[in-house]
Amino acid sequence: MHQKLINTNNPTMAVEVSGLVKHFGDNRAVDGIDLKIPTGTIYGVLGPNGAGKTTAIRILSTLMKPDKGSAKIFGHDIVKEGQIVRQLIGLTGQYASVDEKLSANENLYIFSRLLGLSRHDARRKTAELLEEFGLLEAATRPLAKFSGGMRRRLDLAASLISKPPLIFLDEPTTGLDPRTRIQMWNTIRSLVSDGSTVILTTQYLDEADQLADHVAVIDRGKVIADGTPSQLKASVGTATLELKLNNKTEYEKAKQIIQSLLLVEGHISSEGILTAPLSDPELITDVLLSLRNRNIQLSEVSVKNPTLDEVFLAITGHETDKNDVENKYSISINNN
Amino acid sequence: MNQTIDKSQSVLLNQIGFSRTLRQSLIMAYRGLLKVRRTPEQLIDVTLQPILFTLMFGYLFGGAISGTVHNYLPLLIPGILVQSILTGAITIGVQLREDMEKGVFDRFKSMPIARIAPLAGALLADTIRYALVTILTFATGYIMGYRPETGFLGILLVSVLVIAFAWCVSWIFALAGVVGRSAAGVQGISMMILFPLTFLSNAYVPIETLPSVLKWFAKVNPVSHLVTAIREIINHGLITQDFWISVIGGLVILCIFAPLTVKAYRNKA
Numbered sequence: 001m002h003q004k005l006i007n008t009n010n011p012t013m014a015v016e017v018s019g020l021v022k023h024f025g026d027n028r029a030v031d032g033i034d035l036k037i038p039t040g041t042i043y044g045v046l047g048p049n050g051a052g053k054t055t056a057i058r059i060l061s062t063l064m065k066p067d068k069g070s071a072k073i074f075g076h077d078i079v080k081e082g083q084i085v086r087q088l089i090g091l092t093g094q095y096a097s098v099d100e101k102l103s104a105n106e107n108l109y110i111f112s113r114l115l116g117l118s119r120h121d122a123r124r125k126t127a128e129l130l131e132e133f134g135l136l137e138a139a140t141r142p143l144a145k146f147s148g149g150m151r152r153r154l155d156l157a158a159s160l161i162s163k164p165p166l167i168f169l170d171e172p173t174t175g176l177d178p179r180t181r182i183q184m185w186n187t188i189r190s191l192v193s194d195g196s197t198v199i200l201t202t203q204y205l206d207e208a209d210q211l212a213d214h215v216a217v218i219d220r221g222k223v224i225a226d227g228t229p230s231q232l233k234a235s236v237g238t239a240t241l242e243l244k245l246n247n248k249t250e251y252e253k254a255k256q257i258i259q260s261l262l263l264v265e266g267h268i269s270s271e272g273i274l275t276a277p278l279s280d281p282e283l284i285t286d287v288l289l290s291l292r293n294r295n296i297q298l299s300e301v302s303v304k305n306p307t308l309d310e311v312f313l314a315i316t317g318h319e320t321d322k323n324d325v326e327n328k329y330s331i332s333i334n335n336n
Numbered sequence: 337m338n339q340t341i342d343k344s345q346s347v348l349l350n351q352i353g354f355s356r357t358l359r360q361s362l363i364m365a366y367r368g369l370l371k372v373r374r375t376p377e378q379l380i381d382v383t384l385q386p387i388l389f390t391l392m393f394g395y396l397f398g399g400a401i402s403g404t405v406h407n408y409l410p411l412l413i414p415g416i417l418v419q420s421i422l423t424g425a426i427t428i429g430v431q432l433r434e435d436m437e438k439g440v441f442d443r444f445k446s447m448p449i450a451r452i453a454p455l456a457g458a459l460l461a462d463t464i465r466y467a468l469v470t471i472l473t474f475a476t477g478y479i480m481g482y483r484p485e486t487g488f489l490g491i492l493l494v495s496v497l498v499i500a501f502a503w504c505v506s507w508i509f510a511l512a513g514v515v516g517r518s519a520a521g522v523q524g525i526s527m528m529i530l531f532p533l534t535f536l537s538n539a540y541v542p543i544e545t546l547p548s549v550l551k552w553f554a555k556v557n558p559v560s561h562l563v564t565a566i567r568e569i570i571n572h573g574l575i576t577q578d579f580w581i582s583v584i585g586g587l588v589i590l591c592i593f594a595p596l597t598v599k600a601y602r603n604k605a
Contacts (some may be wrong), residue, residue, distance in 0.1 A: 084350050091446040098440055114364075
């Protein structure tokens with residue numbers, strides 16, 4: 001199931017993790033994780049709350065020591081060469097890692113000074129970042145008055161002072177409204193175009209889908225699947241056919257047609273949408289023709305590729321949805 | 337955008353040298369002072385308390401203990417000074433605990449800076465608070481009519497002694513802050529340490545009036561020695577045995593608690 005993508009243009013690995021373990025008491029938060037992350041990519045770490053994402057990030061960013069296993073950042077060991085690793089990374093934590101009592105201006109200035117910039121350079125860098133992240137107007141306000149989005153932007157700006165080649169973003173958009181979320185996505189994309197490697201954890205599958213070149217799905221401290229978003233989706237194997245009918249009384253009839261042509265059980269949702277897994281797109285013509293012949297009128301037709309949501313549910317086996325389509329996916333994944 | 341990093345950063349080193357550690361500690365101290373400017377209410381304990389206690393204790397006990405308020409002041413001012421400055425020292429623990437729980441601490445830990453810098457910076461910034469206590473106590477005393485025998489020079493020597501002593505003692509509270517689990521718990525433990533130390537001493541009352549067990553404790557209590565040392569210097573211009581006991585006492589506390597704190601801090605941070 002593990003499909004490792006190795007970028008041959010870029011032989012150096014930004015991150016190499018092998019057999020990483022960390023437990024808190026009986027709870028194995030990270031339970032033997034292996035990762036290889038090529039430079040210059042956005043690597044998504046996808047998992048539900050408590051899957052071990054944050055613990056893994058904390059270990060890789062030297063905030064915590066692993067119990068077992070090893071990890072290298074650009075070839076430097078995270079335990080033995082911690083200070084070197086810290087010079088290569090920027091961390092944007094799950095909860096904004098900035099000083100609440102200070103202003104955006106003061107925060108960035110202090111971080112810049114700590115990173116060795118002179119007073120003059122620190123002031124210039126601060127102004128530069130405030131402008132870049134659209135925080136100029138709020139620069140002198142205390143952070144207590146900042147919105148969640150502004151705080152995250154400041155947090156990200158602080159991680160970029162030294163232009164680190166590797167940036168950790170731990171759930172960078174959790175709790176943001178959709179508009180701010182898209183802004184954040186654009187910012188993250190531009191980081192990679194500047195040559196940085198980004199490791200992004202997220203609970204949002206569409207976020208990983210939108211941003212990541214490569215995704216590792218983790219659950220209960222283990223990597224349970226790994227590949228590009230499209231590989232993961234392809235491993236699910238099927239698209240979904242969705243039909244909406246003009247006449248509610250005809251749904252059962254349509255379901256029978258689907259049963260006979262696609263050889264699968266259709267599902268009628270409470271919103272009045274008939275869905276069915278579609279393994280061969282060719283068959284859709286037969287379905288539509290057959291519906292026309294029986295005089296069943298359609299109001300909407302669509303074919304959807306599986307979302308990462310479905311992928312995730314299929315591999316983790318955590319049932320959250322009554323939709324029986326996912327059970328079929330889990331069979332195809334297990335055979336993979 | 338990426339040319340602003342100084343040269344020392346462009347070479348990857350696994351060690352942070354002493355001069356960079358010092359510089360980073362000073363920047364952290366600057367951060368502490370910025371925070372004080374943002375939230376001046378942090379200074380209430382080191383501003384109002386010395387003023388209030390000096391006035392309160394002076395007029396309350398002056399007549400009973402020394403006949404008049406004026407006669408009580410040479411006894412009281414050194415006592416209040418030591419009590420207020422040590423009370424001011426306990427906040428370091430609470431501050432550290434709060435700081436270490438905040439997200440910003442994660443950033444510090446993930447930055448290529450000396451791990452000790454946030455701790456050292458907080459301890460450095462706190463000396464400003466001790467200076468404030470010292471100035472306000474003497475100023476209140478002056479307004480109430482206290483004129484130390486040895487004048488400004490005596491006050492200066494006493495200030496250095498008491499600030500240095502408080503700084504050494506603040507490592508005890510820093511340790512409580514580093515190992516403690518919550519800010520409220522740290523505050524509680526620190527108060528439990530502080531109250532017996534300051535009140536069961538000669539800070540407010542002559543030791544001779546105490547029952548025998550308390551008398552014994554008050555005599556060996558380092559706070560008593562410090563108070564006596566201060567009284568002897570500013571009231572009589574004498575550097576007595578108590579001065580040296582205080583200096584050595586402070587150094588002993590420093591030598592025990594600084595390494596313990598740093599060790600606990602490194603483990604936790």
